[in-house]
Amino acid sequence: MARHTLPQRIKQSTTTPEAEATPPRHHPSSQGAQSETPNAGTAKQGHGIPPRALTFLGITALTISTYCGYLYASYTREVNKAQTLDVPRDVSDRYNTTAATFDADVELSEKAMGLGKKRRDLVHQARGNVLEVSCGTGRNLPFYELGERRGTDVDGRAAVLGCRSVTFVDLSPQMVAIAKEKFEKLYPAFKAVLFQACDAGAVAAPSAVKGEPVYFDTVVQTMGLCSMPDPVATLRHLGSVTEPENGRILLLEHGRSYYDWVNRILDNLAPAHADRHGCWWNRDIGEIVRESGLEIVEEKRWHLGTTWRYVLRPKQVEKSQS
Numbered sequence: 001m002a003r004h005t006l007p008q009r010i011k012q013s014t015t016t017p018e019a020e021a022t023p024p025r026h027h028p029s030s031q032g033a034q035s036e037t038p039n040a041g042t043a044k045q046g047h048g049i050p051p052r053a054l055t056f057l058g059i060t061a062l063t064i065s066t067y068c069g070y071l072y073a074s075y076t077r078e079v080n081k082a083q084t085l086d087v088p089r090d091v092s093d094r095y096n097t098t099a100a101t102f103d104a105d106v107e108l109s110e111k112a113m114g115l116g117k118k119r120r121d122l123v124h125q126a127r128g129n130v131l132e133v134s135c136g137t138g139r140n141l142p143f144y145e146l147g148e149r150r151g152t153d154v155d156g157r158a159a160v161l162g163c164r165s166v167t168f169v170d171l172s173p174q175m176v177a178i179a180k181e182k183f184e185k186l187y188p189a190f191k192a193v194l195f196q197a198c199d200a201g202a203v204a205a206p207s208a209v210k211g212e213p214v215y216f217d218t219v220v221q222t223m224g225l226c227s228m229p230d231p232v233a234t235l236r237h238l239g240s241v242t243e244p245e246n247g248r249i250l251l252l253e254h255g256r257s258y259y260d261w262v263n264r265i266l267d268n269l270a271p272a273h274a275d276r277h278g279c280w281w282n283r284d285i286g287e288i289v290r291e292s293g294l295e296i297v298e299e300k301r302w303h304l305g306t307t308w309r310y311v312l313r314p315k316q317v318e319k320s321q322s
Helices: 002-013 017-021 028-046 051-083 094-113 115-123 173-186 231-240 260-277 285-292 316-321
Strands: 127-133 149-152 158-170 193-197 218-222 248-254 295-302 307-313
Touching (some): 094 115, 115 218, 115 307, 173 193, 231 248, 231 285, 248 285, 285 307
Parallel strands (some): 127 218
Antiparallel strands (some): 248 307, 295 307
């Protein structure tokens, strides 16, 4: 047994404690190469654009350019078509054929432009005996405060608010029929209401009481001047049936813009738009109001100046002379 164990002891003694404690040495150059290689790869990736991003950008640019080309071609085609049309000044008869689809046709554009809120803010000012001309399919109906009540006006003074009566007028019998049906569903208990298919420029004032003339306290018109054959004469007539002292004419209209480039587009497409929709959308609403002779109480504009809001009243000079 001694001959088998002796060589093992001699072999174990040849390894010194110093050798066991000394760690293996690494060449500096190899360690540096290992540490630099990942950084170099990372730097190259950080400065490049991934192929997927390049593909996405290319497809997006192609899509936008194609769509812009389509819009330009469509615009050019519509302009060429519009210039060949012989459209009369009076296009109000178009509403007889578009009445059934009118609400659906304008719903999306009015929501995008926030016209619902603008209608509401305007109609909330209506009080007393109210006349709405160019009532259309009754898009203002939800905003009326029917029935008089005591409260305060915008200046904080005591006033009678709400509508005592409402008269709705439009040239299109089809439009009037739709507005009447809507009103009866919204306000079945309110009876002081009248619907008429007639010209706003010839609407009569309320009947006289004991020989004294009776006027409308408020006249409302939204998006109507664009379709009237003679908007200036119509506004003058509305001023004559509005209460001279405290009466108001409330307008929300669309027309010419602040900017020439927008007006060029409106002018180029106006004949086609009027022929299709019964609306001359390039009229200068400010000029129409000034020519009417009515006094401007308030004026506001939105959407590059194409949406106009007016609060008007009869000229005080005219009132004193009457």
